[in-house]
Amino acid sequence: MVEASSGGMQQTIQNKRLVPESNTYLKSIKSRHWNKIAIYSVLIGWSVIVLLPLLWLLSSSLKTQAELAFNIWGPPKDIYFLNYYLAWTKSYMGRYMLNSVIATAVAIVLTDICATTISYALSRFSFRFNRVLYYLVIAGMMIPIHSAVIPIYIMAMDLGMQNNLYALGMIYAAFRIPISVFILESFMITIPKELEECAIIDGCSYSRIFYHVILPLSKDGILTITILTALACWNELLVAMLMLGQPLVKTLPIGVLGFIAEFSAEYTQMSAGLIIATVPNIIFYALLQEKIVKGMTIGAIKG
Amino acid sequence: MAIVNLKGRRRTIFLFLLPGMLVYCGLVLYPLMQGFILSTQRWRTLTRRVYVGLDNYVSLMHNSIFWTSMEKSAVFVIGTTVLQLVLGFLLGYLLYHQLKGYRIFKTLFFVPVILMTVAVGFIWDYIYSPAFGLLKPFMEFIGMGDRYFPPLADPNVAILFVILAHSWRQVGIQIMLFYAGFMNIPQDVIEMATIEGASGFKMIWYMILPLSWEVSKMVVVLQITAALRAFDLVYVMTKGGPNHSTEVLPMHMFVHAFENFNIGLGSAVAVIIFILSMTLTLILRRVMQRETLQY
Numbered sequence: 001m002v003e004a005s006s007g008g009m010q011q012t013i014q015n016k017r018l019v020p021e022s023n024t025y026l027k028s029i030k031s032r033h034w035n036k037i038a039i040y041s042v043l044i045g046w047s048v049i050v051l052l053p054l055l056w057l058l059s060s061s062l063k064t065q066a067e068l069a070f071n072i073w074g075p076p077k078d079i080y081f082l083n084y085y086l087a088w089t090k091s092y093m094g095r096y097m098l099n100s101v102i103a104t105a106v107a108i109v110l111t112d113i114c115a116t117t118i119s120y121a122l123s124r125f126s127f128r129f130n131r132v133l134y135y136l137v138i139a140g141m142m143i144p145i146h147s148a149v150i151p152i153y154i155m156a157m158d159l160g161m162q163n164n165l166y167a168l169g170m171i172y173a174a175f176r177i178p179i180s181v182f183i184l185e186s187f188m189i190t191i192p193k194e195l196e197e198c199a200i201i202d203g204c205s206y207s208r209i210f211y212h213v214i215l216p217l218s219k220d221g222i223l224t225i226t227i228l229t230a231l232a233c234w235n236e237l238l239v240a241m242l243m244l245g246q247p248l249v250k251t252l253p254i255g256v257l258g259f260i261a262e263f264s265a266e267y268t269q270m271s272a273g274l275i276i277a278t279v280p281n282i283i284f285y286a287l288l289q290e291k292i293v294k295g296m297t298i299g300a301i302k303g
Numbered sequence: 304m305a306i307v308n309l310k311g312r313r314r315t316i317f318l319f320l321l322p323g324m325l326v327y328c329g330l331v332l333y334p335l336m337q338g339f340i341l342s343t344q345r346w347r348t349l350t351r352r353v354y355v356g357l358d359n360y361v362s363l364m365h366n367s368i369f370w371t372s373m374e375k376s377a378v379f380v381i382g383t384t385v386l387q388l389v390l391g392f393l394l395g396y397l398l399y400h401q402l403k404g405y406r407i408f409k410t411l412f413f414v415p416v417i418l419m420t421v422a423v424g425f426i427w428d429y430i431y432s433p434a435f436g437l438l439k440p441f442m443e444f445i446g447m448g449d450r451y452f453p454p455l456a457d458p459n460v461a462i463l464f465v466i467l468a469h470s471w472r473q474v475g476i477q478i479m480l481f482y483a484g485f486m487n488i489p490q491d492v493i494e495m496a497t498i499e500g501a502s503g504f505k506m507i508w509y510m511i512l513p514l515s516w517e518v519s520k521m522v523v524v525l526q527i528t529a530a531l532r533a534f535d536l537v538y539v540m541t542k543g544g545p546n547h548s549t550e551v552l553p554m555h556m557f558v559h560a561f562e563n564f565n566i567g568l569g570s571a572v573a574v575i576i577f578i579l580s581m582t583l584t585l586i587l588r589r590v591m592q593r594e595t596l597q598y
Binding site (some may be wrong): 042046057087125143173177181207238242253262277279297 | 312320324334337351393410414476532561566584
């Protein structure tokens with residue numbers, strides 16, 4: 001039943017269909033002056049709630065500690081960039097970001113490889129255990145990472161894989177496989193069979209079909225799972241915290257955690273550090289806004 | 304597909320499935336099984352474990368903190384779900400009117416969702432903090448300054464303030480889901496209802512809500528299972544304190560396994576989280592299966 005509804009939903013999100021001007025109901029609401037004012041005030045109210053904490057953090061990061069003490073609300077009198085310089089140089093923020101990039105990149109590459117190959121096999125071939133395997137993989141979406149984190153921790157200790165960003169990336173990838181297969185399989189199943197049949201008659205091998213026909217046609221789906229994986233891994237805290245102990249291999253979330261503990265008395269520098277840590281996410285969102293919203297709502301619907 | 308070499312085909316399928324299934328089984332299914340086994344063991348020393356059957360579960364049942372943690376998880380799940388459902392529905396519905404500039408609001412509302420959870424936790428920590436936080440001056444501003452207290456230090460209300468922070472971050476998803484759901488309602492149905500004289504709350508109650516029931520259902524299921532897994536924000540904001548008042552189940556597991564190093568008890572909690580999230584998903588899907596209006 002989820003699938004049934006999500007199909008239509010996906011379509012809406014993709015078409016970005018606007019409510020036609022002819023909709024008399026919405027028109028009648030919009031035509032009344034007070035309605036408009038009411039709607040706008042709620043929307044603006046929530047925007048303020050969303051933005052205020054962020055703007056306040058930004059303004060705190062640009063004040064001196066002394067100014068913050070008597071001016072909590074207002075914008076900074078003089079813009080004070082030293083906080084950023086100190087936050088950047090006194091911590092390993094750059095290093096943390098690089099580490100996060102490594103772990104996330106490994107996770108993305110591995111997730112994409114695993115999910116595309118599994119989805120290809122499950123969506124284009126009929127064989128006896130096809131559906132069994134499909135549900136086995138899909139069931140993984142219901143497994144919270146907390147249920148597996150203790151054994152993973154022990155396993156990593158036994159194998160000496162702690163403080164290893166590649167191992168962390170692999171663990172991330174493993175937990176991204178179920179949802180990625182779910183999204184990709186439903187994507188690939190819609191590709192017309194005729195394309196492949198022609199290729200087979202032309203003497204193409206399955207791996208070439210996969211590479212030259214299926215992959216290019218699934219570009220959108222692959223992009224979606226890549227975005228979802230990137231966001232999830234970049235923000236992940238628990239597994240990273242357990243896997244990484246040494247300061248130089250920390251990813252951004254645990255780096256920030258340590259940074260805050262260390263600078264807990266200096267609010268302005270802490271704020272600057274938090275802003276720095278937030279910037280990559282904001283840039284990512286600014287660049288891929290539509291795709292992210294679409295991906296995350298599809299991901300949520302399908303999950 | 305007559306010209307297919309069957310043997311080659313079987314090998315191809317196998318080779319395509321192999322890498323992904325290895326990673327998935329090795330790092331998801333195997334640890335999950337291992338977790339079940341660990342939950343039936345007690346660690347005598349670092350290397351020696353003994354089988355103790357259901358002892359870990361029994362001792363959890365007799366542990367009052369475990370029940371506190373169940374209760375807090377329930378409060379957290381219900382609180383965030385109600386808050387996010389109401390806000391998501393309302394804001395999604397208002398966006399649906401597509402007044403001038405609605406795209407800007409849409410963009411804005413989704414911003415918190417993509418922020419790093421750790422950063423969000425700290426931001427809200429500051430907002431609530433007595434030293435430089437926004438909450439205190441805000442309460443002074445509305446004339447309730449003498450009522451201020453550091454909310455995260457009060458065991459009675461700390462969880463509510465964590466819920467606020469969590470919902471602030473997550474509600475963007477619900478807004479978008481509801482919005483997409485409303486956009487999916489066929490225009491002519493709404494049109495007909497208008498002609499029949501439906502308007503305002505009647506319209507929402509008898510038309511919009513039933514017609515977007517599929518979405519509402521999905522939003523509830525997703526939100527509940529997601530809230531049951533919430534760990535990051537709690538860890539950053541309160542670490543489960545004060546006095547276990549925000550110790551939701553994943554946090555409880557963390558404390559057992561990685562602060563008290565009682566792997567057996569921690570694993571038992573992990574198994575309980577797994578079972579809860581499985582059964583809740585299945586039950587909710589059943590319960591909420593109500594006849595969807597056909598259009």
